[in-house]
Amino acid sequence: MALIAEDLAVERGGRLALAAPDFRIEAGEAALVAGPNGAGKSTLLRALAGLSPLKRGRVMFEGAADVAAHVAYAGHLDAVKPALSVRANLRAWAAIYRSGGDVDDALARLGLAHIADEPAAFCSAGQKRRLGLARLLVAGRRIWLLDEPTVSLDAASVAALSERIAAHCRAGGIAVVATHVEFGLPKGPRIELTAPEVGADAVGDPFLAGAWA
Numbered sequence: 292m293a294l295i296a297e298d299l300a301v302e303r304g305g306r307l308a309l310a311a312p313d314f315r316i317e318a319g320e321a322a323l324v325a326g327p328n329g330a331g332k333s334t335l336l337r338a339l340a341g342l343s344p345l346k347r348g349r350v351m352f353e354g355a356a357d358v359a360a361h362v363a364y365a366g367h368l369d370a371v372k373p374a375l376s377v378r379a380n381l382r383a384w385a386a387i388y389r390s391g392g393d394v395d396d397a398l399a400r401l402g403l404a405h406i407a408d409e410p411a412a413f414c415s416a417g418q419k420r421r422l423g424l425a426r427l428l429v430a431g432r433r434i435w436l437l438d439e440p441t442v443s444l445d446a447a448s449v450a451a452l453s454e455r456i457a458a459h460c461r462a463g464g465i466a467v468v469a470t471h472v473e474f475g476l477p478k479g480p481r482i483e484l485t486a487p488e489v490g491a492d493a494v495g496d497p498f499l500a501g502a503w504a
């Protein structure tokens with residue numbers, strides 16, 4: 292019942308973007324993915340979601356390699372359709388996941404019931420983020436991948452998110468959370484990433500190299 296990664300490496304733009312330590316996350320655990328800007332946190336989540344191909348290594352869930360089929364991914368972009376109502380946005384996601392997830396229950400749990408019939412275009416940044424997180428509740432997937440989920444959230448919403456993740460893990464789910472802001476998470480491994488070493492021929496980060504000065 293564990294999510295296991297071995298020898299993972301991913302290239303983006305022709306350069307090594309991720310070289311992750313091996314990890315094993317048991318059912319009921321939440322893993323914290325930590326590391327400085329550019330260390331590969333988003334790349335790791337994208338790889339687990341099947342959005343970035345592996346250069347090396349393997350990922351397994353319950354002994355099989357089709358990890359992406361078990362994943363619900365909340366990335367940096369909110370994927371909100373502004374012309375649709377808040378409820379219609381979530382219904383569309385429930386249909387995509389074919390989960391039969393309870394849309395109105397998810398809206399209520401994320402504090403969005405009062406704006407369910409408003410166009411999503413009217414949502415504030417935090418409300419859009421909560422709508423993105425409500426997708427997880429209707430997805431019916433065992434593995435939640437969350438990339439900086441606290442961005443734009445107020446303190447009450449961070450506490451509610453923490454409780455939703457805890458409930459997911461209590462039900463036997465797994466969460467993989469990349470965050471610079473450590474908030475209350477269920478127990479689980481800490482996956483510490485460092486930026487892969489760049490070869491002498493590689494182009495470094497011009498910002499970090501001081502090229503703006």
Ligand SMILES: Nc1ncnc2c1ncn2[C@@H]1O[C@H](COP(=O)(O)OP(=O)(O)OP(=O)(O)O)[C@@H](O)[C@H]1O
Nearest residue numbers: 303304308309326327328329330331332333334335
């Ligand atoms: N679309 C892309 N094309 C090429 N390289 C990319 C792309 N996106 C990210 N990278 C590179 O991949 C490496 C890892 O980036 P990633 O976004 O995974 O880091 P991160 O740890 O999530 O950073 P942050 O804390 O800033 O969000 C960085 O060196 C980055 O420059």
